[in-house]
Every structure is written in C-alpha cells, then in structure tokens.
Amino acid sequence: MSTQTSETRALGGLDGLEKRLQGPQIDDGSPGAQMALSVVLPGVPTFRRTPPLGLLLAVVGIVLPVLGVAWAYANRDDLIGLALDPNFLTGVVAVGLAAVVARLLAVAEIAHAFRRTPGIGGRTVVATVVVLALSTPVLWVAFRANEARGAVANVFASSDGEPLFTPSPDGAGGSGGSGGADGDPIDPDAITNILLLGGDAGPGRWGLRTDTMILVSVHEASGRVTLVSIPRNLTSLQFPPGTPLADSFPNGFNDLANAVFPHVSTRPELMEFYERDNLQPEAVALAGALGYSLDVKIDDYALVNMQGFTEVIDAVGGFTIELGARVPLPPSLPGERPLPDAIGPGLVEMDGALAIAYARSREADSDYERMGRQRQLLAALGSQVSAGDAISGFGSVTGVLDDSMRTSLSSGEFSTLLDRLGDNNAIHESVGLTPPLITPGSPDYEFIRSVIDSVQQAVLTGGASGYAG
Missing domain, CATH: 3.40.630.190 (LCP protein)
Known part of the structure; x- marks a missing residue:
C-alpha cells in the first residue's frame, strides 16, 4: 500500500513538473484574451501570476492617466494656464509615455508566461502593433507637450521677479x-x-x-x-x-x-x-x-x-x-x-x-x-x-x-x-x-x-x- 502511494506521489510530482515546464494551461486564460485585456487594462491579467508587478502596471497604466484627466477636467476653467505650465506639460509627457510603456510591458509579461504556447509570437506582435497604433494620439500629445514645454521655458519667466521700475518716494x-x-x-x-x-x-x-x-x-x-x-x-x-x-x-x-x-x-x-x-x-x-x-x-x-x-x-x-x-x-x-x-x-x-x-x-x-x-x-x-x-x-x-x-x-x-x-x-x-x-x-x-x-x-x-x- 505504501509502495503504491509513493509511486502515485512520484507520478503526480512528474505531472506537476511537466505542467510547469509547459507553462500556463487553458485554465489560466487564453493568452490572446489576456493580451487584449492588457491593452485596455494593463496589469489586470498579470496580477494573477505576479501581484506586485500587476499592481504596478495597473497604477502606471490606468490609475495615473485617469487621475490626470480628472484633475485637468476639474481645472478646466484654467486650461490655458495648464497648457502654459511647464510642470503640467512635463507631467503630460511623463504620464503619456508611462501609460504606453505599461501596456507594452504587460504584453511582454503575458508573452513570457505563455512562451511555450504555440503561436504566442504572432499574438505578441499583433498585440504590440495594436498598443502602438492606439497609443499614437497619446504619443502625439506627449510630443507636442514636450515641444510646448521648450517654447514656454524660452518665452516666460521661470519665477516672479522684482518690478522693472519702481518710482522714488519723491516721484x-x-x-x-x-x-x-x-x-x-x-x-x-x-x-x-x-x-x-x-x-x-x-x-x-x-x-x-x-x-x-x-x-x-x-x-x-x-x-x-x-x-x-x-x-x-x-x-x-x-x-x-x-x-x-x-x-x-x-x-x-x-x-x-x-x-x-x-x-x-x-x-x-x-x-x-x-x-x-x-x-x-x-x-x-x-x-x-x-x-x-x-x-x-x-x-x-x-x-x-x-x-x-x-x-x-x-x-x-x-x-x-x-x-x-x-x-x-x-x-x-x-x-x-x-x-x-x-x-x-x-x-x-x-x-x-x-x-x-x-x-x-x-x-x-x-x-x-x-x-x-x-x-x-x-x-x-x-x-x-x-x-x-x-x-x-x-x-x-x-x-x-x-x-x-x-x-x-x-x-x-x-x-x-x-x-x-x-x-x-x-x-x-x-x-x-x-x-x-x-x-x-x-x-x-x-x-x-x-x-x-x-x-x-x-x-x-x-x-x-x-x-x-
């Protein structure tokens, strides 16, 4: 009886090792579906496998852009001021680029997790192209914001200065x-x-x-x-x-x-x-x-x-x-x-x-x-x-x-x-x-x-x- 139990455990261990070597199975979700979800919500599929990485990708790729848009909307009465603010323009560049990078990393993480799945290379290429295509407006905004940041730095003073002329007390x-x-x-x-x-x-x-x-x-x-x-x-x-x-x-x-x-x-x-x-x-x-x-x-x-x-x-x-x-x-x-x-x-x-x-x-x-x-x-x-x-x-x-x-x-x-x-x-x-x-x-x-x-x-x-x- 003990011999059969030992053999069963050994076979189970071999099966588990084989599954781990083969990578995630269909129970973990289709890699194509996970990549599609990562384009919109980066980090959500990754969270099941690596919670810290998934959380980081979600914060950078979802939370920060949403907070940025919400803050700009709340300050919509001063949109001109925001557009002329070098710090805001720098933030637009950083958040925009980070959101794109987060989606690319999420796709790469899924490709690595399903690396032994047939056809994963083609799906990865398609997902990467989709991310870059959908990110074109974001990249354009980031480019123009960076361009504007340089112009604003040259045109406007960096801080409040002394008056250009102050009359003497006696006029x-x-x-x-x-x-x-x-x-x-x-x-x-x-x-x-x-x-x-x-x-x-x-x-x-x-x-x-x-x-x-x-x-x-x-x-x-x-x-x-x-x-x-x-x-x-x-x-x-x-x-x-x-x-x-x-x-x-x-x-x-x-x-x-x-x-x-x-x-x-x-x-x-x-x-x-x-x-x-x-x-x-x-x-x-x-x-x-x-x-x-x-x-x-x-x-x-x-x-x-x-x-x-x-x-x-x-x-x-x-x-x-x-x-x-x-x-x-x-x-x-x-x-x-x-x-x-x-x-x-x-x-x-x-x-x-x-x-x-x-x-x-x-x-x-x-x-x-x-x-x-x-x-x-x-x-x-x-x-x-x-x-x-x-x-x-x-x-x-x-x-x-x-x-x-x-x-x-x-x-x-x-x-x-x-x-x-x-x-x-x-x-x-x-x-x-x-x-x-x-x-x-x-x-x-x-x-x-x-x-x-x-x-x-x-x-x-x-x-x-x-x-x-």
Missing part, C-alpha cells in the same frame, strides 16, 4: 510722488502694472519699433483693470538718473518713444547694461523710461511682434468685431494673403492678416484712432477666444512662440492676465494719451503723470478718473 522729475486727483497716496503693492508692447518686426520690415504700447493696471483685490494707450510718437522721453540713456539724453530722448527699442538693440554696451534675468534688455530699458517719465511702477512686460500676433489669431480661429464705418486697409505683409482695400461697416470676421492690417491702418484717421483700434482688438481677442479654442490652437502656436513673444511674466501670471483682459466686466476704464488730452510732440509730463495717477486711483477705488474715452 519722478519732482512730481511729488504718486497720488490721485484728491492727493491720496497710492499703495504700489495694491496694483500690478504690465506694459504690453507690440513690435513691427516681421517679414519685410526691419527692426522692432514698439508701435503699440499699452499700460495694463490690475487691482489684484477686486480684479478691476484699466488700459492706458501710450502714443508711439511721444517725444522727449526721460530716463532714470544714473543710467547710460539718462547720461546720453539729459534733456529727454531725441527720437520718438517707439525708437527706444532699436536704439538699445543696436548698441552692445546698452544691451549689456540693461541685461537682467534673461529678459529682453530693450524692453527693460523701455519699461524704465516709461515708468520714470510717467512716474508709475512697471512690474512686467509682454512683447509680441506683428507676425506672431497674426499667427496666434489664426491658431485660435479668429474673432468678430463690429465696425461703425468703412476702414481703409494698408497692403498685406509679405507672405500673407491679399487683403481688400477696406472693411466695414458692420460685423467683420477677423483672421490674423485682416486683424493686423486693421490695427496698422492709418489712412482712415490718425495714429490716435489706431491706438483705439488696437485696444478694441485686444478686448475682442480676450473676450471671444474660449479656453477650448486656445488649447486646440496651442500646438500650432508653439512653433512660433519662441520667435514672436517674450515676457517677464510667468506662465501662470500670463494666463491670469488673459483671463482678465477677456472679461469685459473687469475692464474698468480705457484711456488714450491722445490730443487734445496731451500733445505728444510737446508733452507736459507733469500733467501726464497726474493723468496716470488718476487712472491708478480709479482702478484702486472703482471710481472714475475723468479721462476715459
């Missing part, structure tokens, strides 16, 4: 310091002032004259915003004492305000002096000049050239504005589509080429009306372009961002600025420093400073400056 030029029309002092920390600069660089045009200069003031506590357009032909711009430009022009700049940028860019010694935290030296110099001349703190700047503005508008699908009169248009920029001689009156669908021509036109009126059109375009672009439009066009924009835009703002600050400019209810006042309010060819800077002070007081208190157009 620029002896104006006595910032204060509203009623003489109340203004807390500079309560307001953020950002200088928006639009340059004329682009194919066929030399240099980068800042024909568009808009001072955006934001009262952080209330969200109120004011816009002040600064004329490109403002003369006798003054510079902070102790700077090379102040030494060269003690009586004020001998050219128009829009010429400061090329004046600095063509002089290596000035480029070196105004170099700061990897910012555009020309923009730093211009911010200092405008801040000192207007006696106002300048926290940051954002510079976009005309060609970049055109491509950004096209990437987000354009916008619509309503014109009250016919506006003659200048010739299109080289490389752009032919334009009509004029547009309006009525509703006009604007693409990039048409919008930039509308902003550049001087034939219908004057430089000062042109400034008003620039503010109109800025408000229309901000209010009509949705987050979805911006995100869908972001991939197209990344190719030109590095060449067309520079700012001292972080990506998060820039996203917040876009949100505020797009909220018509947040725009408290829009003021143009134009005749008859001022005379750009013979400016009274003491009066101009009082105008800026009143606008600052208005955005701070919610009252009226008395100068809104």
